[in-house]
Amino acid sequence: MAVHSIFIKAMVKFLLCLTLLFTGCSEKNAHDASVTGDVITLTYWPAPNPQEVQLADSIVRSWNRLHPNIQVKMQPIPVSQSTEEVLLAAIAGRTTPDVCSNIWPGALAEFTRLGGLIDLDRFADFDSAIISRTPADVVASLRDPNGHFYQMPWKTNPVMMFYNKRLFEVSGVTGVPRTYSEFYAAAKNVTRDTDGDGQTDVWMGERDIRPIWWQRWFDYYCFYIAASSGKTFFINGEPHLDQNASATVLEFFRTCYARDYFPHTFFQGGDPFLLERKATHFAGPYLIATLHSLAPSLRFGVVPIPVPDGHQGPVYTYGDYKNIAVFSTTKHPKEAWEFVKFLVQAKYDLMLLQIANQIPIRGDLLSNPIFAEYFKQNPLMIEFARQAVYTRSVDAAPDLKEIFDAISQEYEASAVYGKKSPMEATLAAQKRINVIVEWNK
Amino acid sequence: MKKMKLKYDRSAYLLVLPYIIFFLLFVAYPLIFSLVLIFHRWDIVTPMQWVGMKNFERLINDPLFFKSIVNTLIFLFIHIPLQIAVALGFALLLNSRIKFRSMFRTIYFLPVVVSGVVVTILWQQLYSFDSGLLNRLLMIFGIPKIPWIVSPEMAMPSVAIMATWKNVGIYIIMFLVGLQNISAELYESSNMDGASRVQQFFSITLPLLNPTIVVVLVLSTIGGFSLFIEPYVLTGGGPMQSTLSAVLYIYNQAFYFNHMGYAATLGFVFAIVIFAVIMIQKKTVESESLE
Numbered sequence: 001m002a003v004h005s006i007f008i009k010a011m012v013k014f015l016l017c018l019t020l021l022f023t024g025c026s027e028k029n030a031h032d033a034s035v036t037g038d039v040i041t042l043t044y045w046p047a048p049n050p051q052e053v054q055l056a057d058s059i060v061r062s063w064n065r066l067h068p069n070i071q072v073k074m075q076p077i078p079v080s081q082s083t084e085e086v087l088l089a090a091i092a093g094r095t096t097p098d099v100c101s102n103i104w105p106g107a108l109a110e111f112t113r114l115g116g117l118i119d120l121d122r123f124a125d126f127d128s129a130i131i132s133r134t135p136a137d138v139v140a141s142l143r144d145p146n147g148h149f150y151q152m153p154w155k156t157n158p159v160m161m162f163y164n165k166r167l168f169e170v171s172g173v174t175g176v177p178r179t180y181s182e183f184y185a186a187a188k189n190v191t192r193d194t195d196g197d198g199q200t201d202v203w204m205g206e207r208d209i210r211p212i213w214w215q216r217w218f219d220y221y222c223f224y225i226a227a228s229s230g231k232t233f234f235i236n237g238e239p240h241l242d243q244n245a246s247a248t249v250l251e252f253f254r255t256c257y258a259r260d261y262f263p264h265t266f267f268q269g270g271d272p273f274l275l276e277r278k279a280t281h282f283a284g285p286y287l288i289a290t291l292h293s294l295a296p297s298l299r300f301g302v303v304p305i306p307v308p309d310g311h312q313g314p315v316y317t318y319g320d321y322k323n324i325a326v327f328s329t330t331k332h333p334k335e336a337w338e339f340v341k342f343l344v345q346a347k348y349d350l351m352l353l354q355i356a357n358q359i360p361i362r363g364d365l366l367s368n369p370i371f372a373e374y375f376k377q378n379p380l381m382i383e384f385a386r387q388a389v390y391t392r393s394v395d396a397a398p399d400l401k402e403i404f405d406a407i408s409q410e411y412e413a414s415a416v417y418g419k420k421s422p423m424e425a426t427l428a429a430q431k432r433i434n435v436i437v438e439w440n441k
Numbered sequence: 442m443k444k445m446k447l448k449y450d451r452s453a454y455l456l457v458l459p460y461i462i463f464f465l466l467f468v469a470y471p472l473i474f475s476l477v478l479i480f481h482r483w484d485i486v487t488p489m490q491w492v493g494m495k496n497f498e499r500l501i502n503d504p505l506f507f508k509s510i511v512n513t514l515i516f517l518f519i520h521i522p523l524q525i526a527v528a529l530g531f532a533l534l535l536n537s538r539i540k541f542r543s544m545f546r547t548i549y550f551l552p553v554v555v556s557g558v559v560v561t562i563l564w565q566q567l568y569s570f571d572s573g574l575l576n577r578l579l580m581i582f583g584i585p586k587i588p589w590i591v592s593p594e595m596a597m598p599s600v601a602i603m604a605t606w607k608n609v610g611i612y613i614i615m616f617l618v619g620l621q622n623i624s625a626e627l628y629e630s631s632n633m634d635g636a637s638r639v640q641q642f643f644s645i646t647l648p649l650l651n652p653t654i655v656v657v658l659v660l661s662t663i664g665g666f667s668l669f670i671e672p673y674v675l676t677g678g679g680p681m682q683s684t685l686s687a688v689l690y691i692y693n694q695a696f697y698f699n700h701m702g703y704a705a706t707l708g709f710v711f712a713i714v715i716f717a718v719i720m721i722q723k724k725t726v727e728s729e730s731l732e
Binding site for chain 1 (some may be wrong): 470484486487495498499502503504570571591593677679680681682697698700703
């Protein structure tokens with residue numbers, strides 16, 4: 001009986017323990033399930049370069065700390081020939097992230113045509129979020145032809161003219177050229193044969209003479225935007241090339257090549273600006289870090305792109321924009337939008353400057369005290385910050401690559417080889433652009 | 442008997458099956474697919490879109506396509522006579538009793554087996570305006586530098602010279618075979634009749650080489666129409682699209698701009714052009730043979 005009683009007690013204790021164990025486990029499971037159910041996970045794709053990955057990592061850590069119920073998973077855009085191809089394939093396969101911060105406005109038409117993005121102006125606070133940060137005319141230039149906004153302006157790399165101070169000084173050039181006439185006058189002195197062998201050794205400038213479509217962003221296109229006071233190739237989705245501005249720019253480069261201020265050949269054996277074989281170079285702010293690291297003794301300055309004589313008003317230029325978009329595959333558009341707003345806060349814009357040397361598209365860069373210390377330490381970046389509000393991107397037009405190819409072919413024919421008059425080349429480019437646009441309708 | 446025949450047929454079908462599968466997968470399917478593409482817009486990643494005759498409408502308004510066909514014809518116009526003349530000249534030399542004949546034959550054939558890209562990169566260095574070997578040689582003799590590949594006028598002839606250098610070896614071999622098939626007795630008897638070397642060439646060698654010349658002509662034409670690697674690597678189709686061949690333009694539309702449908706349309710029209718040229722060539726050669 002005693003044995004029986006002990007057995008009964010042992011069995012009861014065992015069952016009790018088992019019950020407690022199961023109860024505990026089930027409670028734990030229930031708790032876990034509720035957490036999983038409450039936590040929203042967003043996927044965010046930044047550009048895959050190390051600086052932007054570092055920046056994204058810092059921002060995402062901050063966000064995740066502050067938003068335990070909306071966790072962001074950062075994953076750099078898969079490396080491929082181009083980000084646009086990756087995103088296009090992801091849209092087609094419906095494997096897009098919730099948010100991406102490497103959206104090139106030129107690819108936007110294709111993304112929206114496929115229904116890959118959501119319009120951001122659906123959110124009640126869109127206007128206040130975008131206008132508080134970005135200049136109104138930049139905002140207007142990013143509006144889709146259908147009237148909606150699919151991108152949050154984030155950063156830009158305004159193309160400006162770098163010049164070699166030493167080459168200007170030894171050539172007797174005192175003022176930095178701001179107009180075409182001043183550029184020619186300086187070029188006449190700067191371009192010369194330094195060792196007396198009958199061959200020119202130093203040029204005023206140099207451009208890749210091959211008709212590579214994106215190369216035009218750093219000559220024809222930034223000069224076109226400057227000469228036309230901020231126009232691009234399209235108005236309300238229809239091609240609208242400013243013929244006078246285009247012909248004026250082609251005439252400028254044609255003169256530079258005809259007078260041999262720019263060479264007709266390729267440089268071999270290194271970057272001619274680094275080697276002090278050309279006095280000017282058109283590039284964005286990222287070049288500053290490169291020059292400081294590769295040629296620490298090089299003395300250089302930065303000014304806006306030269307404009308036609310008699311130009312009035314601010315000097316605009318091309319800025320290589322990269323914006324933020326929310327994809328239509330997201331199940332949490334409101335949360336994704338909150339994360340977008342988080343990304344463009346002033347403190348993260350400061351990090352963008354510090355880590356990636358890229359300019360946030362905001363109007364208060366030079367007035368907001370948060371950026372003051374950075375600009376004090378990086379005075380050359382002030383020029384780019386001033387320029388940033390006067391930048392234009394490419395249009396959100398279909399087949400932009402081929403449109404720039406058309407421009408490149410005509411630039412080569414007219415400016416480099418002088419085989420077509422600037423106006424003939426402009427009209428031929430306009431005609432081909434019309435055919436491309438028409439075919440895409 | 443019937444059963445045996447059936448068994449025999451079955452094994453025959455089994456034997457040709459690998460080729461049938463290959464043909465269906467790599468010939469018939471791409472051909473039919475490209476015909477379907479002609480009426481679509483397709484960028485590889487997104488779904489195809491029916492556009493009807495829009496690709497043809499664009500083609501009619503595309504000056505670059507017509508320019509690329511003209512460029513290809515210019516290339517053929519330079520390349521084919523040059524190829525035949527050079528190949529025949531070297532074949533005649535190699536057919537004579539010269540020392541190290543086998544070694545020369547090997548040397549002339551070497552470019553044929555070397556990769557086209559390697560050859561083109563080599564010629565890119567030779568043609569370089571400032572530092573190329575050719576211009577350095579010219580400067581030694583006091584001759585001005587030639588803008589081989591940086592001048593729109595010179596670029597296509599430069600491509601044709603390079604293509605001739607690359608392919609001439611194979612045609613030398615063909616002409617050599619042709620020359621060795623000509624009976625030595627014909628030359629001996631003409632010698633006895635007092636014919637000069639030039640007379641022998643025009644009256645014996647050339648007429649008897651006619652079948653070989655026809656083969657070389659047809660092969661050069663087909664090869665010339667598929668001109669791609671040389672301009673792609675050497676000039677990228679420039680300067681001023683002067684070396685943009687039709688195949689290079691079709692390639693650019695397909696893989697540079699991702700216009701698969703439009704590229705298929707261009708390919709379709711270009712195939713008709715090739716067919717027409719080959720037919721004209723065939724008729725001309727046939728009528729000359731009859732004469």
